[in-house]
Structure formats: C-alpha cells, structure tokens
Amino acid sequence: MAPAKVTNKSREQRRRVKSTPKEIAQRIKDMSKGIVGDIKKHTDPTFITMQRGRSNVEFDEKKKILQLGDKTTSRQFLNVAHAKKFMQTMLVSAKAHDYLQHNKTAAIREIYYELKHTIANTKENTFEDQTESDGCIVDLEHSVDTIREKLNLHANPKGTLYGDIVLRDKMHHNDTFNCSKLGRGGWSVMSRIEPEEIEFKSVNAKYLLMIETEAMYERLVEEGFPRKNNCLLVSTGGQAARGTRRLIARLHQEKKLPVYCFTDGDPYGWYIYSVVKQGSMALAAHSEFMACPEAKFVGMTLDDIKTYGLENVTERMKDGDIKRAKEMMDYPWFQNAEWQEQLKKAIKDKVRIEQQALANKSLSFVADEYLPKKIKRKEFLP
Amino acid sequence: MAPAKVTNKSREQRRRVKSTPKEIAQRIKDMSKGIVGDIKKHTDPTFITMQRGRSNVEFDEKKKILQLGDKTTSRQFLNVAHAKKFMQTMLVSAKAHDYLQHNKTAAIREIYYELKHTIANTKENTFEDQTESDGCIVDLEHSVDTIREKLNLHANPKGTLYGDIVLRDKMHHNDTFNCSKLGRGGWSVMSRIEPEEIEFKSVNAKYLLMIETEAMYERLVEEGFPRKNNCLLVSTGGQAARGTRRLIARLHQEKKLPVYCFTDGDPYGWYIYSVVKQGSMALAAHSEFMACPEAKFVGMTLDDIKTYGLENVTERMKDGDIKRAKEMMDYPWFQNAEWQEQLKKAIKDKVRIEQQALANKSLSFVADEYLPKKIKRKEFLP
Numbered sequence: 001m002a003p004a005k006v007t008n009k010s011r012e013q014r015r016r017v018k019s020t021p022k023e024i025a026q027r028i029k030d031m032s033k034g035i036v037g038d039i040k041k042h043t044d045p046t047f048i049t050m051q052r053g054r055s056n057v058e059f060d061e062k063k064k065i066l067q068l069g070d071k072t073t074s075r076q077f078l079n080v081a082h083a084k085k086f087m088q089t090m091l092v093s094a095k096a097h098d099y100l101q102h103n104k105t106a107a108i109r110e111i112y113y114e115l116k117h118t119i120a121n122t123k124e125n126t127f128e129d130q131t132e133s134d135g136c137i138v139d140l141e142h143s144v145d146t147i148r149e150k151l152n153l154h155a156n157p158k159g160t161l162y163g164d165i166v167l168r169d170k171m172h173h174n175d176t177f178n179c180s181k182l183g184r185g186g187w188s189v190m191s192r193i194e195p196e197e198i199e200f201k202s203v204n205a206k207y208l209l210m211i212e213t214e215a216m217y218e219r220l221v222e223e224g225f226p227r228k229n230n231c232l233l234v235s236t237g238g239q240a241a242r243g244t245r246r247l248i249a250r251l252h253q254e255k256k257l258p259v260y261c262f263t264d265g266d267p268y269g270w271y272i273y274s275v276v277k278q279g280s281m282a283l284a285a286h287s288e289f290m291a292c293p294e295a296k297f298v299g300m301t302l303d304d305i306k307t308y309g310l311e312n313v314t315e316r317m318k319d320g321d322i323k324r325a326k327e328m329m330d331y332p333w334f335q336n337a338e339w340q341e342q343l344k345k346a347i348k349d350k351v352r353i354e355q356q357a358l359a360n361k362s363l364s365f366v367a368d369e370y371l372p373k374k375i376k377r378k379e380f381l382p
Numbered sequence: 383m384a385p386a387k388v389t390n391k392s393r394e395q396r397r398r399v400k401s402t403p404k405e406i407a408q409r410i411k412d413m414s415k416g417i418v419g420d421i422k423k424h425t426d427p428t429f430i431t432m433q434r435g436r437s438n439v440e441f442d443e444k445k446k447i448l449q450l451g452d453k454t455t456s457r458q459f460l461n462v463a464h465a466k467k468f469m470q471t472m473l474v475s476a477k478a479h480d481y482l483q484h485n486k487t488a489a490i491r492e493i494y495y496e497l498k499h500t501i502a503n504t505k506e507n508t509f510e511d512q513t514e515s516d517g518c519i520v521d522l523e524h525s526v527d528t529i530r531e532k533l534n535l536h537a538n539p540k541g542t543l544y545g546d547i548v549l550r551d552k553m554h555h556n557d558t559f560n561c562s563k564l565g566r567g568g569w570s571v572m573s574r575i576e577p578e579e580i581e582f583k584s585v586n587a588k589y590l591l592m593i594e595t596e597a598m599y600e601r602l603v604e605e606g607f608p609r610k611n612n613c614l615l616v617s618t619g620g621q622a623a624r625g626t627r628r629l630i631a632r633l634h635q636e637k638k639l640p641v642y643c644f645t646d647g648d649p650y651g652w653y654i655y656s657v658v659k660q661g662s663m664a665l666a667a668h669s670e671f672m673a674c675p676e677a678k679f680v681g682m683t684l685d686d687i688k689t690y691g692l693e694n695v696t697e698r699m700k701d702g703d704i705k706r707a708k709e710m711m712d713y714p715w716f717q718n719a720e721w722q723e724q725l726k727k728a729i730k731d732k733v734r735i736e737q738q739a740l741a742n743k744s745l746s747f748v749a750d751e752y753l754p755k756k757i758k759r760k761e762f763l764p
Contacts, residue, residue: 110738110745113736113742114741114742156597157567158596160570172565173563183551183569184551187564187567187568188564188568188569188570191597191600198565214539215492215573218572357495359492359495360495363488363492
C-alpha cells in the first residue's frame, strides 16, 4: 500500500506548520512504514512525490510567488526503469532520517559521498554522480513537504550580512552577536538559517538592502550607509545562495522588514531580484520558505543611464543576456508595464549598466545620492 | 629627468619598511615631481616601472618565494606607442594619491569607472576596458614598491575566518570581536587586511588550517574541530583572494602561526596551496606581503586514496587538470621528490580525490581521524 495521496490542501497545511525536526523525521518514518507494509503484503512498493518541470510550475497570482501544482508522480520498485532510483531514494531518506535523529547536518555533496559504495557481490555503485543523489533529495523534500534545510541538508554557503541585528546561534554555545559590530567584514551567512538554529534576538532597521556584488557592499559599509539610513545590508555575490535567500525571507516574513534589491542593470541582475522576490522555477515548491513577494527593485535600471548621465560607462550586452531578456518577457511575473519596458530596452539598445558604474559620479554618490533619494521617493520597480 | 633608477636592493629596503600611507603617498608625489620636472625642462616625461612576465620572475631559493627580478621598463610620453598608457598611468596615480590623502579606499573596478570619461573635444575615452586600468595599477605598485592595498585599492573580498582570535577594526568604531563567538558562520574576510586597519589583538591557536572549500569549513566547525584542536580555520572558497592571502601571511609572519593547507587532491587544489606558500607568477612582486614559505600541505594526496580506502569515491581528472599537472612538474618550487611523485601519479592515473570524499568513511572522520592524526604525525608534503 502506497501512503495516502497527499492533497494540495493538506500539503499546504503541512508546509505552513512550523515543522520541527521531530515532525519531519516522523514524516519520513511514516513514508517508510508504507513501503515496508507494501513489502510485507507482497505488493509493489511505491514512492510518491510531486511532479517537477515547468508543466507543474504555476505562478500564484494571489500570493505572487511561484508554486508547484498538484501533479504527483510515483516510482515503483518492481519497475525495471524505476528500481535503481527507488533504491537511491530509500538510501537518501534513511540517511536524512539518521541526520535528524542525531542532530547532524551535511552538505549535499557529503551525503552523496557518504552513500556512494559498491553494492556487495556486484559491480554496481549506489550512485555514479551527485546529480543522482541531488534528484533524490528533491524528491524527498516534495514527498514530505519540506525544504532540504529541514532535512538537515544544505548547499554551500555564500553571502554576507551587516547591520544592527543581534543573532543568536543556538547550536553554537548560544553565541550572541551584533552584525554591525564585526568591523567592516560582516557576518558570513551560513548555509542554514533555520529558526531552530539561528534566532533573530533583535533587529533595529527600517529595511533590508540586498546587494548583488560584494564590492558594492564594501562601498556602502565604507560610506557608513547602513548607520545613516538605519538598514541592514545583505550581499549575495551574484545569484543568492539558499542560506542567504532563507535569511532574507525570514527577516521579511518574521520581522516584516521591507526588502529592497540593488543589482546590476542587466537581465542577469534582474533575474537575481526576481528569484529573491517570487522564487525560481527549479525551486518552485520552496517559495513559501524562500520568497519575499513584497520585495521592491531599487536599481540599476536602464533609465538610470540617462537620468544620471552614465552614457560613458555602459557595457555592451552579451548574446546570452539578450536571450535571457527575451525569455523573461514571457514570464508571468514580469508582466507589468515597467519591466516590459526595461526588457524591451535591453533587447533594443543592447547595453547594460553596472552598480559600480555609479563611481563615475564619485565614490560616495551611490550612498549619498542615488540610493537615499530613490528610496525616499519610492522610485521602485515592482 | 626620470626619477633615479630604483635598484633591487633599495627596492627591498623600501618594501621591507612597514610603509605608512603617508610614505606611500609621498612616493607617488616624488614620482610625479620627476615627471613635472621633465615637462618644465622640455624633456620627454618618462615613467619607470618593473618588467613583468615570466622572463623577470625568479624563484628565490633562499627565501623560498617567487620574486620579481631587477629588469625595469620605461614609458615615454612622446612615444606614440606609449602616450595613451602614460596618460592612463598618471590618472591612476593621481587618483590613488587622492584616496590616500582622503583616507578613502576603492575596488579596482571602481577606480576604472571613476576615471573613465571622454576627453574634452575628442571622441577618445580615457579607458575602454578595466584591463587597461588594472595594468596601470600593477605598474604603479611596482613603481612605488608596494601592493595595491597600500594604495587604498583592492579586489573583491572572499573567504571566512573562524577561531579564537580577537580582531580590532581601527577604521570602524574600533569594533573588537572574537571570531570563535560569531556562531558557525564566522567572520567574512575583508578585501583589505592591512595593519593600519585590522589589528590582531590576541590569537589563541597552535596553528592555522587553510581549507579550499566552504563546505569543508562548515563540516569542521560543526564537528567542533577548531576548539578541540586549538586552531584557526580560514576557508578560501577556491583560489584565495588577496585579502585572505594577506590575512594568512600576516598571521604567519607576525604571530609565527604554522600554516597547514587542506585542499582537494588534484592539481588545481595543489596550486592553491603553492600560491599561498610561495606566491604566484602574476603577483611575484608581492610575495613578501602575501607568501607563507613555511606553510605545509596536509592533504588530500593521491596516496590517501589507498591509505583510507577511497577507491570508490575518486573522480576522473579533466584534461585541463592533467595539462596543469604537466606544467607544475617544471616549476622550481615543485622540484622535490614528494610533489614530483604526486604529479606523476596524477598524470598516470588520471584520478582526483575531493576533501569531501572523506565523508565516505563517516561525516566526522575528517575531524576525528584524518586531520588530527596527519597533523600529530607531521605527515605533510613540503
């Protein structure tokens, strides 16, 4: 007997609950009990998870985030085409359960290496490639309606946090520290920012500014921007890592902090913003954990070039960027006059403008003029 | 009149001195005075710097670091082939002087943008590309015998520091913090770690462990490795950024901290180690600021595969890695039996082994067995 089909509604409830590690471990156990029951009853053991791929991704117009639809997919052990994947999924499920029981966490590359071995008396390896275990992790996330961080798994960390926020790391001697008092370096954002581990003790800020480049983060710290404007800075160093997205989303959701995003003026930068705001297609099931649907875009826009006289310091757009712009024009969440205009302009003019190009006015221009004025006048893109 | 030729010996003295920002500014001024003198005397203004490129890079067998030789090169304003570059070098020199005067710092991309403009009444831009201003920065570094960080310039930051070390950021409210008390995230290493800015208030550690991957850093923190073994951890996230190299080198030189390096077992990882140890060809002039000639290599080696039974979790080496191994075999600083053996093995067996592959034994194996035993028995490569 396969476990009872999880309906879209019950899934939402399970996800909405602030699930504890114990609850998640229990769900893995329940799923496994179903499989064991199948075996005992001599019926075909079946693992059920959500269908991925664009055909099951939808943009929720009300919540303004990307979500998975309710199409499921099943994997039968007695189907030759499914058997290996079934075995791999069971290995990953058992190991994740083990991590949760023993309060251990692991990188997704580590679980791959930990589980890789040659099956006794065969020449068959459990896994040939990390993509195989990664796929199983996603299946398990969907099957028990959670994110890998709550399975005690994580990807690599990246990103930096600065500002008047006191964090407490409950898993590390209850270290309590203020991220505006760590010099100009700031706090290295961990790969896992779950509430069971990282507590926001106090936040004294009017908003959170997400920044694409580390160098612009350093500029704003040097100019004293966060203190003067009473805000937090989070640099993502390109596309935001999951830990950084989770940090931003939690501050947005739990502390009701407005999120403003500041990227280069090109399709790549705008896409970074859109992922922080409404999630990505690849992680559509996780938007409720990771997205900030109320986030606003503060710059750079292609209009900034004329407004601030930056014609001299634009860069030629690459073919890949133009291709991306064309794709983005069709995405439901870019269907508004402002973004359509930017994307059309990008395709037509084929120029891009970097955040750091503002240094052409003066080093402090971004901190003294550009950002404060735009934020004060609410000159945002949706 | 060009400034008096700086001999190799006087250069060494100038470099050895812990030059203050004021002294560096004065050197730029002296260089400029020579140029202005040339103009007033109607002779050809000439800028002198060190020759770069392999022909002027040498491996100092005594100091065990890469260094620049004493070949100089000059740039004449009245030579059509030199004129534009001459102009660019003057712009960069004036701007760096300006930063030093006003206690400002800038990323190398910012100085490029700040200086880029169309020259009045022409269609000529001062710079077309950042590679042009980057070249001028290197010329200026060599001309006034310093590193760009002391010209208040810097590249992007990368890297994380964890452990019982108290830092004080003199440029940021004298923030004083212990890098073992920032939760598991650790301190985000700045792009600039000059003594005028970052002071090491106290260091309680027996050695510093440099780690190639952020994920292995997280593993060791989770296992409590730094506390149990009384060491500092620095993760580089691949090739070490200049700020991170400077941090490691200063701790090595000022605090006499032994440095052990832990990378993937492949030519790319080994090269990361060699750059931390004796410097790189591209930055040969800066080795005294950046190198740790006494650093040791703790792993991964290709022998580890057999020793620890990791045959199942090796990876196939890519062609680029094999090419790199062949090049490395000829480098003077890899001329010892141990490294020649590793490189030969790499070329012959065409396999590599990642740090994280140790998870195949168990997640804690690296922290409980592999590293402590190797370090205790001094099983290092030179």
